Amino acid sequence: MQLSSSDILKLEQRFRTNLINCLSGFKTPHLIGTKAKSGITNLGLFTQVMHVGTTPPLMGILFRPHSVPRHTLENILETKEFTINLVHNKILEQAHWASGRWEKSEFDATGLTEQYSNNHFAPFVAESKIKIGLEFKEQHFITANKTILVIGEIKVLIIEEGLIAEDGFLNIEAANTLAMTGLDSYHDTNTIGRLAYAKPDVHPKRLD
Amino acid sequence: MQLSSSDILKLEQRFRTNLINCLSGFKTPHLIGTKAKSGITNLGLFTQVMHVGTTPPLMGILFRPHSVPRHTLENILETKEFTINLVHNKILEQAHWASGRWEKSEFDATGLTEQYSNNHFAPFVAESKIKIGLEFKEQHFITANKTILVIGEIKVLIIEEGLIAEDGFLNIEAANTLAMTGLDSYHDTNTIGRLAYAKPDVHPKRLD
Numbered sequence: 001m002q003l004s005s006s007d008i009l010k011l012e013q014r015f016r017t018n019l020i021n022c023l024s025g026f027k028t029p030h031l032i033g034t035k036a037k038s039g040i041t042n043l044g045l046f047t048q049v050m051h052v053g054t055t056p057p058l059m060g061i062l063f064r065p066h067s068v069p070r071h072t073l074e075n076i077l078e079t080k081e082f083t084i085n086l087v088h089n090k091i092l093e094q095a096h097w098a099s100g101r102w103e104k105s106e107f108d109a110t111g112l113t114e115q116y117s118n119n120h121f122a123p124f125v126a127e128s129k130i131k132i133g134l135e136f137k138e139q140h141f142i143t144a145n146k147t148i149l150v151i152g153e154i155k156v157l158i159i160e161e162g163l164i165a166e167d168g169f170l171n172i173e174a175a176n177t178l179a180m181t182g183l184d185s186y187h188d189t190n191t192i193g194r195l196a197y198a199k200p201d202v203h204p205k206r207l208d
Numbered sequence: 209m210q211l212s213s214s215d216i217l218k219l220e221q222r223f224r225t226n227l228i229n230c231l232s233g234f235k236t237p238h239l240i241g242t243k244a245k246s247g248i249t250n251l252g253l254f255t256q257v258m259h260v261g262t263t264p265p266l267m268g269i270l271f272r273p274h275s276v277p278r279h280t281l282e283n284i285l286e287t288k289e290f291t292i293n294l295v296h297n298k299i300l301e302q303a304h305w306a307s308g309r310w311e312k313s314e315f316d317a318t319g320l321t322e323q324y325s326n327n328h329f330a331p332f333v334a335e336s337k338i339k340i341g342l343e344f345k346e347q348h349f350i351t352a353n354k355t356i357l358v359i360g361e362i363k364v365l366i367i368e369e370g371l372i373a374e375d376g377f378l379n380i381e382a383a384n385t386l387a388m389t390g391l392d393s394y395h396d397t398n399t400i401g402r403l404a405y406a407k408p409d410v411h412p413k414r415l416d
Binding site: 001002003004005008009011012013014015016017018019020021022023024025026027028029030047048049050051052053054055056057058059060062084086089092117118130132137138140142143144145147149151153154155156157158159160161164165167168169170172173177178179180181182184185186187188189190191192193194203 | 209210211212213216217219220221222223224225226227228229230231232233234235236237238255256257258259260261262263264265266267268270292294297300301305325326338340345346348350351352353355357359361362363364365366367368369372373375376377378380381385386387388389390392393394395396397398399400401402
């Protein structure tokens with residue numbers, strides 16, 4: 001099946017949205033926790049989350065255009081703090097539910113629990129096994145569609161015991177972290193293996 | 209296990225790189241195909257690939273700092289065209305190998321096959337089941353670590369028959385697309401299910 005630019009724009013909107021959202025491949029749903037200066041907490045489900053760098057440790061999140069209220073984005077810009085919490089299979093439905101348009105805090109709405117640690121202003125999700133506290137660094141406006149990339153620096157990591165290998169590899173599969181495709185499809189995973197750092201003229205080797 | 213900002217910076221570098229790279233969760237290895245004006249082709253393996261928008265259809269790729277030669281980035285800026293090709297289990301080792309520092313074209317080096325279609329200047333990977341042809345739109349420099357976000361608009365889609373559902377959902381799992389975590393760990397996946405669009409006061413429902 002081959003689609004040109006004009007074929008793509010002629011697709012029915014929901015069809016196009018589903019198709020294009022699937023092209024970036026597997027991703028992971030992340031719960032982002034924030035708190036307004038007024039004290040109201042917010043929890044949102046985001047899948048456009050990206051590794052940006054290690055030194056300093058940076059992550060990026062893409063937000064939809066700020067043409068309607070975006071509590072998570074507004075709280076980040078107001079308080080400069082947020083958390084990213086990985087979702088495992090036992091909290092999948094609550095996490096998905098957090099993406100609804102709630103009037104009240106999504107913590108109250110979904111039953112997930114606020115946790116505060118290390119003087120971090122924004123709430124972590126107590127039920128998550130891998131919790132990341134970040135500080136806002138910069139934002140970039142994507143001209144082509146008015147989305148906003150926010151870059152944060154990692155200030156705190158709270159990780160359940162037993163998940164980090166000797167070389168620093170974090171076994172998110174052992175933490176029952178879910179993979180996601182498109183807007184609504186969830187998957188669990190099986191390890192195939194780790195491959196050694198690629199070198200020319202040496203066929204890739206398994207690490208284990 | 210709890211790590212503060214200064215604990216993280218004290219970690220041995222390889223350990224920190226592995227750990228921080230795992231935090232963004234599952235992602236998908238994508239082969240990016242380009243061709244210099246001189247005619248030399250290039251193929252690189254990238255995992256920081258993000259859905260940016262549907263109308264127009266946009267994708268983003270994060271490149272490491274341009275302090276050393278980056279053939280993929282240079283070809284994109286020179287020719288304004290590139291392709292993104294999803295990796296399935298039968299081409300995993302060749303795809304991983306493409307990330308080595310080759311002198312010659314990674315197509316020749318790994319045995320993957322160049323494919324040209326729809327007047328797109330950049331080569332697709334013939335063996336891939338999901339191929340995306342893009343045009344460069346804009347770039348953003350991340351001040352915090354000098355990485356570069358490139359945004360491209362989708363101009364061509366070439367997708368194997370039988371992978372797209374009636375509502376546009378693209379079944380990348382049926383295409384044997386691999387998930388990845390960290391720098392080198394590959395995973396296959398099993399569908400748990402699709403969840404209906406989240407609404408307040410209605411517990412999330414399975415779609416199937």
